[in-house]
Amino acid sequence: MSLRCRVIFTAFILLLLPILAFESAAAQNTIYFNNEDITDQISSTVVEGEFLIKATDLADLLDIDYNWHPSLKLLEMETDGVEVKLMANSRFIQIRNNNRNDAIRTEAGLVLIDNQAYIPLAKTIEAFGYLLEFQRDSDELYIFQPDTTINNIEWKEDGNQLNIEMDEISPYRVLQSDDGREIIIEIDKAEVNREFSDNVSNNNFYLRVVNVPDRALLRLVLRSRNPIPFQIDGGVYEYSGEDSDTLALSFLPQLKRVSIGDDNFFNIEATGDIPQADINYLSDSNRVIIDIPSLVIGNYEKDLRDNPLIKDVNVTQHSLDPVILRIEAQLKDNQIMQAVDNSEDRQSSILSFRKGEQSEISNLEYAAGKITFQSQSSINPDNFLLSEPPRLVVNLLNTKRGANIADKLEVDDPLINSIRTARFDNDTVRLVADLHELTGYNWHEEKKNGVYNYTISFQNKFSSIQSSEDEDFQNLAVALTGNPDYEVKKFTHPHRIVIDVENTIDNISELDLPEKGSLIKDIRSSNYVIEDREVTRLVFELDEYYNHRVNESDQGRVINIALSKHDDVLDDIKEMPERLIVVDAGHGGFDPGAIGRAGLEEKEPALAISLKIAELLEAEGQNVLLTRDKDEFLSLQQRVRIANQSGADLFVSIHSNSTNNPEVGGVETYFNHNNTEYSRRFAEKIHDKLSRNLGLVDRGLKNDNFYVIRYTEMPSALVELGFLSNPEEEALLKTDEFRNKAANLIVDGVLDYIRENGGR
Structure with missing residues (x-):
């Protein structure tokens, strides 16, 4: 969750502090010492705008030794190794502390009134290790011993x-x-x-x-x-x-060094683990672009000794939201560099590249919308689409063809006519996929048992959506051009059957949609992001829902869904289980969290929304445990301990976001992939409700290492409801209407998850 508050900084100038803090004190303020009212026990005055206290009163108050030298008009005070000296007609306080001497200037210094010494309270009391707090709205002065x-x-x-x-x-x-x-x-x-x-x-x-x-x-x-x-x-x-x-x-790891090692490896070193980088090769300019998420530029070293691979490197903080560090390497003499496998003998804080070796490709095949082949070393491709005729061109740099690679592979497929391979130049093999029409694709590399396996996955399309009915079921048949990775889900409020399909183009508007039938109210589609994966979501909104089942056919290219028309058709209908849900209101007490530009503190709406969530869940027969039900501070460890020791089934933490840009807004939901295998699904259910119905920008479902969702032992989610740094969203977060709406949507997501997963 990176969160930022607008802070107005005041420069406290040491010599002006007495004036700023105590100018109002001339009006006989109420003075407290360790929370006891001592106003009537001391004598004080104001000279030159500085608040002075009678020296003997201060000595009695602090229980310190003092000595007055009349001939020198010198006052000495001492306790616990601290010695303070003041002299009449001098504006300085001399402080001796652990063999160190300091002289601090004041406005008035020691002043004699009726032969009694009055001394500056602020500087004197600070010298003895006490703290002052002046509350101007109530003219109250507090003197504290440090806690x-x-x-x-x-x-x-x-x-x-x-x-x-x-x-x-x-x-x-x-x-x-x-x-x-x-x-x-x-x-x-x-x-x-x-x-x-x-x-x-x-x-x-x-x-x-x-x-x-x-x-x-x-x-x-x-x-x-x-x-x-x-x-x-x-x-x-x-x-x-x-x-x-x-x-x-x-803090996030920082870039520590970019260098060429003795082995001529190009090394990128950070102060912590380096996440998976996005690497792009620009063959036309002989450059490599390396984008590393969650890495900060820092004060790094650059050592590019004479080497056969790299001419120069440019480093920039490409983005702060999300955090991405970009390293642009200019290669020498049409060189190719390859990422070194991060095996056990290499540190996870170092990303290394070496000079590319010529690869030999083998075992070229096509099946179900995917081209696959293998190589003994990593390949740096240069891919592009051409429209006349439609085809995908893949230049496999620094490679040669193996003996089993044919010039042409005939394909009978809705996506592809044929696949051709040829030697493009001395260092490059060109692979061409002749398409029926232009479509998107994905490139994937996987190393297994020392062999690099490559997959080019073409994006599917929906080819038809059909519906038929009998006495017990309305049957849906969703056909695609290829074999998709998909997931069928059920949502409520309103009832919906959802199919999330990866690597598929949303072409629903081009199809003839079926009659809606007895159960379906609406059919629609959209693009959606789940855990940084783009999916096409096909939604069947229902008038009524009893139950459903899912079947595949035609090698998975058709998704069949049978919608029950009666309660007793399928025997696996589940009643709502009773579960224990921990609702965690973020921040609290002396920890305000993010602070909006109009002063709204994150802890306040977080608590109000959490209390409403608890009320709604209990009305649905669920058990709820609040980590806090009032404005109090709990550490992150305490929150996790409460959840784990309670044996809770689910955990949801409520927050609001903040950033430097007041125009940024929206809703985010986080899970941690190391928590449990069900956390992503739980967070997804909640985020689906919020992203579609809260009225804020959908910033996606995200994986992150927030403490409370990393160390809890049950499916856990953390919700960021709007941005306090956005004035419009701060205003929304102040309203009961928005808070109640957010709470209802989160509860809908929690209940949907429990219905489908039993609260696991």
């Missing part, structure tokens, strides 16, 4: 995690600036250890530690040369040790 001490801040996991070690976790907020280059961690009632040293700042990051006296908090400001993709919902963790607690912020 926690920051002992150390350092990078872990090769710069992918920032650990903040403190005595114990105190209320905190994590915010991000508009440009994404600054993260602010505010920790309430915290101080920095007197021996603290900066182990964070480097040539890419700069850390500032700012005390905010009039708010009694510590602000850690981390500034980067580059945008910092950071997800508030998934990137903050807490760890408890024997002597201290750690607040950890996890």
